[in-house]
Amino acid sequence: MKAKSVVKDSGAKRSTAKRAKQSAAVQRRRSRTQPATKSFPVVGIGASAGGYEAFTKFLEKLPEDSGMAFVLVQHLDPKHESKLTELLSRITRLPVTEVQQAVTVQPDHVYVIPPNKNLVIAGGSLKLVPRRMTDMPPMPIDFFLRSLAEDQRQNAIGVIFSGNGSDGTLGLEAIKGSDGITFAQDPKTAKVTGMPESAIASGCVDFVLPPDQIARELAKLPHHPYIASPPPEKGTEAAKPSQPLAKIYSLLRAARGVDFAPYKQSTLNRRILRRMVVHRTEKLEEYVRFLHTHPAEVEALFDDILIAVTRFFRDPKSFRVLMKKVFPALIKDRSRELPIRVWVPGCSSGEEAYSIAMGLAEFLGNRATHYPIQIFGTDISEIAIAKARAGVYRANIAQDVSPERLRRFFTPVEEGYRIAKAIRDLCVFARQNLGADPPFSKMDLLSCQNVLIYFGPELQKRVIPVFHYALQPNGFLLLGPAEGIGGFSDLFTQVDKKQRLYVKTSPLAQPEVAFSAKVFDEQTPALTAAPPATPQPLLPNIEKTADQVLLHHYRPSGVVIDSKMQVLQFRGYTASYLEHAPGVASLNLLKMVRDDLVVPLRTAISKGLKDHRPVHKEIAWKKTKDQKRHLKLEVIPFKTPPAKEPFLLVLFEEGRLLEAPGVNTARPGRTRAGKERRSAEELDVRFLHEELESARESFQAAVEEQEATNEELKSANEEAQSSNEELQSTNEELETAKEEMQSTNEELATVNEELRNANQAANRVNNDLLNLLASIQIPVVMVDNNLTVRRFTPAAQKFFNLIPTDVGRSLNDIKMNFDVTGLEEMIKEVLDTLHIKESQTRDRSGHWYSLRIRPYRTKDNKIDGAVLALFDIHEFKRGIEEISETMWEPVLALDSELRVAKVNEAFYEKFRVTPEETEGQYIYDLGNGQWNIPRLRSLLEEVLPEKARIKDFAVEHDFPKLGPRKMLVSARRLDMDESKQEMILLAFRDVTAEKTGG
Numbered sequence: 001m002k003a004k005s006v007v008k009d010s011g012a013k014r015s016t017a018k019r020a021k022q023s024a025a026v027q028r029r030r031s032r033t034q035p036a037t038k039s040f041p042v043v044g045i046g047a048s049a050g051g052y053e054a055f056t057k058f059l060e061k062l063p064e065d066s067g068m069a070f071v072l073v074q075h076l077d078p079k080h081e082s083k084l085t086e087l088l089s090r091i092t093r094l095p096v097t098e099v100q101q102a103v104t105v106q107p108d109h110v111y112v113i114p115p116n117k118n119l120v121i122a123g124g125s126l127k128l129v130p131r132r133m134t135d136m137p138p139m140p141i142d143f144f145l146r147s148l149a150e151d152q153r154q155n156a157i158g159v160i161f162s163g164n165g166s167d168g169t170l171g172l173e174a175i176k177g178s179d180g181i182t183f184a185q186d187p188k189t190a191k192v193t194g195m196p197e198s199a200i201a202s203g204c205v206d207f208v209l210p211p212d213q214i215a216r217e218l219a220k221l222p223h224h225p226y227i228a229s230p231p232p233e234k235g236t237e238a239a240k241p242s243q244p245l246a247k248i249y250s251l252l253r254a255a256r257g258v259d260f261a262p263y264k265q266s267t268l269n270r271r272i273l274r275r276m277v278v279h280r281t282e283k284l285e286e287y288v289r290f291l292h293t294h295p296a297e298v299e300a301l302f303d304d305i306l307i308a309v310t311r312f313f314r315d316p317k318s319f320r321v322l323m324k325k326v327f328p329a330l331i332k333d334r335s336r337e338l339p340i341r342v343w344v345p346g347c348s349s350g351e352e353a354y355s356i357a358m359g360l361a362e363f364l365g366n367r368a369t370h371y372p373i374q375i376f377g378t379d380i381s382e383i384a385i386a387k388a389r390a391g392v393y394r395a396n397i398a399q400d401v402s403p404e405r406l407r408r409f410f411t412p413v414e415e416g417y418r419i420a421k422a423i424r425d426l427c428v429f430a431r432q433n434l435g436a437d438p439p440f441s442k443m444d445l446l447s448c449q450n451v452l453i454y455f456g457p458e459l460q461k462r463v464i465p466v467f468h469y470a471l472q473p474n475g476f477l478l479l480g481p482a483e484g485i486g487g488f489s490d491l492f493t494q495v496d497k498k499q500r501l502y503v504k505t506s507p508l509a510q511p512e513v514a515f516s517a518k519v520f521d522e523q524t525p526a527l528t529a530a531p532p533a534t535p536q537p538l539l540p541n542i543e544k545t546a547d548q549v550l551l552h553h554y555r556p557s558g559v560v561i562d563s564k565m566q567v568l569q570f571r572g573y574t575a576s577y578l579e580h581a582p583g584v585a586s587l588n589l590l591k592m593v594r595d596d597l598v599v600p601l602r603t604a605i606s607k608g609l610k611d612h613r614p615v616h617k618e619i620a621w622k623k624t625k626d627q628k629r630h631l632k633l634e635v636i637p638f639k640t641p642p643a644k645e646p647f648l649l650v651l652f653e654e655g656r657l658l659e660a661p662g663v664n665t666a667r668p669g670r671t672r673a674g675k676e677r678r679s680a681e682e683l684d685v686r687f688l689h690e691e692l693e694s695a696r697e698s699f700q701a702a703v704e705e706q707e708a709t710n711e712e713l714k715s716a717n718e719e720a721q722s723s724n725e726e727l728q729s730t731n732e733e734l735e736t737a738k739e740e741m742q743s744t745n746e747e748l749a750t751v752n753e754e755l756r757n758a759n760q761a762a763n764r765v766n767n768d769l770l771n772l773l774a775s776i777q778i779p780v781v782m783v784d785n786n787l788t789v790r791r792f793t794p795a796a797q798k799f800f801n802l803i804p805t806d807v808g809r810s811l812n813d814i815k816m817n818f819d820v821t822g823l824e825e826m827i828k829e830v831l832d833t834l835h836i837k838e839s840q841t842r843d844r845s846g847h848w849y850s851l852r853i854r855p856y857r858t859k860d861n862k863i864d865g866a867v868l869a870l871f872d873i874h875e876f877k878r879g880i881e882e883i884s885e886t887m888w889e890p891v892l893a894l895d896s897e898l899r900v901a902k903v904n905e906a907f908y909e910k911f912r913v914t915p916e917e918t919e920g921q922y923i924y925d926l927g928n929g930q931w932n933i934p935r936l937r938s939l940l941e942e943v944l945p946e947k948a949r950i951k952d953f954a955v956e957h958d959f960p961k962l963g964p965r966k967m968l969v970s971a972r973r974l975d976m977d978e979s980k981q982e983m984i985l986l987a988f989r990d991v992t993a994e995k996t997g998g
Contacts, residue, residue, distance in 0.1 A: 145171020
């Protein structure tokens, strides 16, 4: 590593030099194995408490030439310098650096986030971002992983290690939605399990492993085709999917009823290859075989294909367009009975639908109750719809939702936040296949952002007319920034080109719209010609042919039916037993079978379904008018995965003819004729007897079925009665709750009216205060208990050196235009003692002012800061000085606290003191306390409040440096017009000589 690196040193010079040599060796190895311009995976790793132990185990097993870059985002103390870089550099030979400014990511490097910063990656470079000061805990892992997903796409890899909370879960969801790979530490090996458990519970984690195994698994990824040769991006769409892909689409269509053939092939290929990485499969054919033998993987692939990156208020610019252009147009001249209808196809887990609902609520404000609102969110994923209906989201959404919206539209729960009922009631969520199912209609707004990008051109051409059909005349269509209406400009007019907002402008146009699920022809891909087969021995072919001949000649006639007796397949010759009845065509077996076979066949099928085992039955059957035969009926139940319902194989096998005894003895004449007649009668009796026996068995089976049905109906009736009782009880509770709600609504209406009035009164008071402050020419500054500037008058800007943006700053950080010492201590003293404090000060030009500090009291008499005011006392000071200098007698000027404010020269000369010993001191502390006389104290304390005067108060005392003296003291109050500052003027007259002479 070079000495001018953009990262901070992590150790002593010797260890730095050693790591530099190691870095150079790693770079040489990498340059021999990888081209310089080749993209490489970037691994974002997040951790909190217990993360260092996980990092250690991870780095110890990480190879030095993996070809990947690693960015460690650890929760760090924002007030202390981090030692993580230095500690990790002792574990691995890879260069470990702490990011200090923008740096380009290099393979086989480890980058560490510094304290109290957010980290992002953009254009392959790491950049630091200041953290926002909010009440919510920072989420630096989500912050970085989201940027990693957006910048690196399928080259992004996310790893979550030990830590508390849920930071990182949203980031992993973003990475998986961008076709990246995700890992989480096995909670059994984590010191703190909160973060990995949150990520695993979200369903976005591909691998759950201990840290050392994560390192080994990561080392394998660069060799997988998904990373080594990623699928093509835009502009390289295949005209027709390959045969393996066609088989995968067929399996998905059979399992979930969704045909992905019209979807964008490049996106589907990436999602399929990503699943191959998870199962460590490199060839597409192997993955197809894996899907055939593992039906659960078909479901997992289906869910992976439908993963979408979403968040609340994902595109703020689009929502600003809705607030400024769409919502005002929707309520303009709108009847209050007409609901506002919004459709959000592809709503995923509901964030976009709820965001629009919140935006509407904010826009309408108090008018929200004036208009019924219906917001329909649809998606093809049942998992996403279930999450949207639940309306519960993790605490991480605080990154996307402002604190004000969190307070207004969400309720805190244990899992994070739940959508408020008022917003939830506006939204209806349902599963819908946008390419096949019928759309909604009469919509005012259709928001389909970032959905069409997953559709192929043909499917996009089908969907746009469906949107036109769904909208009201002049209804709005909002698409994503990378989407458009293609060649349907005759159906829509663009309102905002940048934000892809359109309006339906041709209500008379009727484009062809198809809602059937079978819009696309499902063609079985042609099998490629097989290579010439090598000659095989002749005997196996002869055996195979012989088996086919035997099966053809000796297989019994029959049909395959389902549990509803619908014929699914005919096997062999069945014309002797089945025929289509006149009228509407039906494949129901009991409607097709001959009348004399209905009863025994129904009995056998019912028994087979009930007992789940083969049923054999032999009956007498009249094949023709003159021919009666034995007929064997066989019903064999069976199951074929993945179907859950059973199927039945019904077989018909003809037996021997029914003959009466002795019919083969031939005699001429009447005897022969009589015997033949008796034989025929005996045959009829035997046939009728067998039919009767069969009817008896059928009747018995019917009776048993009826009894079972009666028992079931009895149980169902009891359950219905119980449910009815519960419903009646619930109804009574609902009636009570309704009455309570009505009462509560009335109380809330009253409270709301009181709050509205209080708010208006507060606004008036605030306006009065603003005008009052603007009118006052006295410099006034208000601060809180922390000395932070809260408000000030215009006159204070000059003296306190303030500008409007200084509100919120500490008063200590502002350099004022006057000299005052100990201002902070004076303010704190006022806050502690609640007494007014005054001090005289001068500005830069020598002009005198009086600084008065008093407590800031709230309406409920609480101290919430202090008020500083400056009063001009310059003329007053000059007057005092002039008075003092023109008098021959000693004169003192005292302030309201009885401190010496001004002294004339006659006082200094008379009492032989200096200004340092006098000015600013209490009158009672001068000299050796000669003026600390109780009677004089009492008189001086009455001068200011009662405007009293003192005339020739005699003081006899042994003054320092003077000796015994008798002084006459006179005092009077002096007022100042502007500041209302009160002062006392004292004059001293020495009458010692007069006393002695007397």
